[in-house]
Amino acid sequence: xxxxxxxxxxxxxLIVNIQSGLFYYLVELSLAxxxxxxxxxxxxxxxxxxxxxxxxxxxxxEREPTSMRLFTLSIFPGLVWGAILYLLPSLTGVxxxxxxxxxxxxxxxxxxxxxxxxxxxxxSAYVSGLFIPFHVAAYMLAASLAVWAVGNHLALTTFRGFFxxxxxxxxxxxxxxxxYSRSLLRVWIIxxxxxxxxxxxxxxxxxxxxxxxxxxxxxxxxxxSAVQYFSLKKAIAMYLVGALGSVALFHLLVPxxxxxxxFTLSVVVSFFNAVISTRSIGETGYSxxxxxxxxxxxxxxxxxxxxAWIFQPVIGGLPSLEGGAPYWAYMVKVAYLTQTKPSDxxxxxxxxxxxxxxxxxxxxxxxxxxxxxxxxxxxxxVAAWPAALVNAVVWITGEVGVKPxxxxxxxxxxxxxxxxxxLAARFLHVPFSSMGVLIGATSIPPFAIPVFTGALxxxxxxxxxxxxxxxxxxxxxxxxxxxxxxxxxxxxxxxxMLISKATWIKPW
Numbered sequence: 001x002x003x004x005x006x007x008x009x010x011x012x013x014l015i016v017n018i019q020s021g022l023f024y025y026l027v028e029l030s031l032a033x034x035x036x037x038x039x040x041x042x043x044x045x046x047x048x049x050x051x052x053x054x055x056x057x058x059x060x061x062e063r064e065p066t067s068m069r070l071f072t073l074s075i076f077p078g079l080v081w082g083a084i085l086y087l088l089p090s091l092t093g094v095x096x097x098x099x100x101x102x103x104x105x106x107x108x109x110x111x112x113x114x115x116x117x118x119x120x121x122x123x124s125a126y127v128s129g130l131f132i133p134f135h136v137a138a139y140m141l142a143a144s145l146a147v148w149a150v151g152n153h154l155a156l157t158t159f160r161g162f163f164x165x166x167x168x169x170x171x172x173x174x175x176x177x178x179x180y181s182r183s184l185l186r187v188w189i190i191x192x193x194x195x196x197x198x199x200x201x202x203x204x205x206x207x208x209x210x211x212x213x214x215x216x217x218x219x220x221x222x223x224x225s226a227v228q229y230f231s232l233k234k235a236i237a238m239y240l241v242g243a244l245g246s247v248a249l250f251h252l253l254v255p256x257x258x259x260x261x262x263f264t265l266s267v268v269v270s271f272f273n274a275v276i277s278t279r280s281i282g283e284t285g286y287s288x289x290x291x292x293x294x295x296x297x298x299x300x301x302x303x304x305x306x307x308a309w310i311f312q313p314v315i316g317g318l319p320s321l322e323g324g325a326p327y328w329a330y331m332v333k334v335a336y337l338t339q340t341k342p343s344d345x346x347x348x349x350x351x352x353x354x355x356x357x358x359x360x361x362x363x364x365x366x367x368x369x370x371x372x373x374x375x376x377x378x379x380x381x382v383a384a385w386p387a388a389l390v391n392a393v394v395w396i397t398g399e400v401g402v403k404p405x406x407x408x409x410x411x412x413x414x415x416x417x418x419x420x421x422x423l424a425a426r427f428l429h430v431p432f433s434s435m436g437v438l439i440g441a442t443s444i445p446p447f448a449i450p451v452f453t454g455a456l457x458x459x460x461x462x463x464x465x466x467x468x469x470x471x472x473x474x475x476x477x478x479x480x481x482x483x484x485x486x487x488x489x490x491x492x493x494x495x496x497m498l499i500s501k502a503t504w505i506k507p508w
């Protein structure tokens with residue numbers, strides 16, 4: 001029977017909901033409280049994409065006639081494109097525009113084998129670039145091409161002796177998704193982790209004193225002021241309970257894995273993950289994603305068992321499907337723009353988390369009863385689950401080919417680059433963005449190119465057509481309408497697909 005409502009599921013569900021539920025939310029909520037105060041209240045980072053969400057709220061709440069008219073009109077192009085991209089394939093199976101990108105990699109492989117090239121087809125990648133500072137978008141594009149086009153090509157040709165797995169698995173005509181997954185696994189996992197840690201060093205060098213002052217001022221706030229913000233003592237207590245609790249449960253179930261490693265990642269690394277991920281959103285609108293952080297540590301530890309690959313302590317501070325600390329801090333920025341108290345944001349988050357977990361269980365049970373997962377009813381699971389399993393097996397069997405020397409070289413190189421750039425920006429007034437470089441290095445060109453295109457249009461094209469003052473005044477409203485229209489079409493497409501599959505709900 002396909003159902004979770006069975007005694008055999010009780011213990012697994014209990015463990016998962018304690019570790020990935022209670023402890024995870026304690027860590028993420030506490031980190032969100034701390035980094036939102038640091039980057040929204042103290043450093044006042046721009047969070048460039050927050051203005052889109054704030055504009056949707058303000059437009060629908062205030063209903064100013066001009067804004068409402070522009071918002072309504074802007075819905076239609078987003079709705080039309082969303083219908084072509086999402087709704088038409090759901091209804092007819094006809095794909096006029098490929099999703100998520102137009103893949104140019106097989107065509108360019110004749111001249112630059114290994115390079116990842118393509119264009120995202122979702123409008124959000126383009127319109128979000130309208131809000132990104134031009135120099136940030138330029139560094140994102142340069143870093144993305146340097147890593148995923150030039151770097152991939154060189155790793156396959158000039159330096160193929162250092163990356164034999166990548167050279168062995170690559171073939172001419174390989175699709176973008178295939179080349180991305182193989183090159184990430186064989187070449188870029190360790191460098192991307194090193195890049196993120198290098199950026200942490202740079203952030204601490206240039207803003208470490210600000211971080212200390214921010215937490216000191218938060219601790220010194222009066223009780224009446226804390227109502228609008230939050231108590232640092234409570235946030236730290238939540239963080240320690242969640243992190244230490246997850247380490248204790250992990251050690252109870254996986255006693256053979258070194259305790260100090262689990263402690264370091266859960267208690268120490270989680271904080272720095274949140275610092276760098278939230279800062280990247282605050283400066284560029286996009287969050288850093290550190291791939292396979294736990295897998296890499298387990299691999300380098302020399303662990304020979306299987307349990308630690310399957311069950312892990314909470315490592316927080318990174319973006320997740322639920323948002324996580326970086327995007328919850330982003331929500332606090334939206335709250336400031338709409339004159340909402342940060343404490344109300346966290347109350348709403350707690351309420352939503354409770355409802356989310358209740359209804360996610362109900363809907364997962366419902367979907368599983370409709371059809372097996374994976375099956376043709378759920379094509380994403382058919383494609384993604386085997387790929388995830390293959391990746392896990394490659395790690396567990398030690399076939400991933402992690403090279404420790406690559407971490408030190410990548411860390412040193414990125415640290416030198418970011419430190420040099422920040423010093424040049426401060427003393428020579430050269431435009432530079434450490435976060436732009438970091439986000440670009442972890443973003444493939446199909447997304448970096450549209451962002452740069454949007455930033456280019458925002459700086460040089462659209463203001464000349466309609467006037468900079470008018471464009472800046474209504475830009476957020478127009479983009480909010482486009483995003484809303486595409487979202488409506490996407491939602492309708494998904495709903496129709498589910499309705500078409502839900503013809504029989506018996507669990508056998």
